[in-house]
Amino acid sequence: MPYHFERNRPGSLHADYMLSANLGRTIQAVRQAVCDGGKLIRWLKSEGYREISVLGMSLGSWVAGLIAAHDPNVSKASLFLTGGSLADMVWTGRATRSIRRSLESEIELADLRRAWGPFNLENYAHRLARPDLDIQIVLAKRDTVVMPELSESLLRSLKNAGGRPQVLKLNCGHYSLGKLPYILYAGLSLKRFLSWVDRAPGRRK
Secondary structure (H helix, E strand, C coil): CCCCHHHCCCCCCCCCCCCCCCHHHHHHHHHHHHHHHHHHHHHHHHCCCCCEEEEEECHHHHHHHHHHHHCCCEEEEEEECCCCCHHHHHHHCHHHHHHHHHHCCCCCHHHHHHHCHHHCHHHHHHHHCCCCCEEEEEEECCCCCCCHHHHHHHHHHHHHCCCCCEEEEECCCCCHHHCCCHHHHHHHHHHHHHCCCCCCCCCCC
């Protein structure tokens, strides 16, 4: 992820340039993350790996979802704490209030939705619902960062497109998912989801 960990900008305590009120920079950063994911997948394929899974949490779930939507090499996608519209996530989430305050005097939510439309996973529902892609979605019922209604909207879009995502809803918040016992439930669910089983005759693990 751009601006994360060793890719962080000097002097920054968090990845503030990945998602910000600078619309163009956010577009560039998310695009870079998706492109880097695609490059990694191509390298794995060149090394002989045949089954590719992607996993993303929170903002990373948007990146993982976009990679899965655009790259047919992805066979499984696990999206933790995800939603459809990134614009609505910023507008309604507790963790992004400062971004909204910077934006709302200059731009309306409808305009932000159009600007960040390429990041709305609901726009790729048919791609994510393709028969050769398995999707797992892990949600927090008391999430105040990615509001539950945004997650439910994405689920409806996937199901309307013919998808059958595996869904786990936990009675926790966005950050408490990382605490006991919720992290155990999520981890066990992920382990089961990522266990490769032949889904069609002649398909090898």
